[in-house]
Amino acid sequence: MKPIPNAEGRRINWPNYKTGVRNIYFRMKAERDFASIGIELGHPDEELQELYFDQFGQLRKILESTLGEEWSWKLHQENEFGQIVSRIEKILPVVNVMDEKDWPEIISFLKPRIIALDEFWELVKPGFES
Template sequence: MYSKEEVSKQKQAFWTAFGRYMKPVLSADGEIISWSNYKTGIPGIFFKLDADNRQAVVTILITQSNPQLHTTFYELFRTQQKMLEAALGEHDWEWEQDITADNGSTVSRISRQIDGVSVLRTEDWPVLISFFKERMIALDEYWSTAKYAFEALL
């Protein structure tokens, strides 16, 4: 069993390792970016990575507080679903509209997870890094074109 401090240090070590691994990878637009803290440039839309002692998750998170814009963002992702899936090379992402987040706010998310991996086991890190790398590069490729439709809504 790990203490909270040990868990925190191990997670920090993983994200540092992931950042170093991804540092030489440029965005689809040829820019240097922070892959673990991806900036979409659209308020209320985030690409999130998370790993704990049981699973790893890549999430497109919609947190837009304006309910109409929130719904419009989700519907636009749905409209672009085939384009998103083509970039990802996957069709098994989970789509959840208007769910309650831990803080009580309403969010929507599109996510993909793998189970049975742990950020606390360094032997799982190659699997985690590969899982995150492939999907973030694909999301970035998708976003380099898709973002303009979202910008037009603002």
């Protein structure tokens, strides 16, 4: 991914994608039984978190058009650290990051989706900055 520029043509650290908006994260995970990619809303105020979630909901058609698929929407769930977060995500089940034979499938799953998320984010980010 390193040589691939972002939607603005700049170099980017894809695995540690910075949205530039506090409490909005793009997360990619590859674990022993799944891979996932998504938008995580981690605002500690659950009402504000829900407002962000609703704001993304208003942009759902643009998001799904950019991604070319539907993702799951989960409001107010506990993450692995016990924090309440909301997620918009896609999961690839039954892959294992520890099994080298699964790497091509995991990379093929994550790569086009993070590029599409970047493209989507460039369109809608100004609405989240204020």
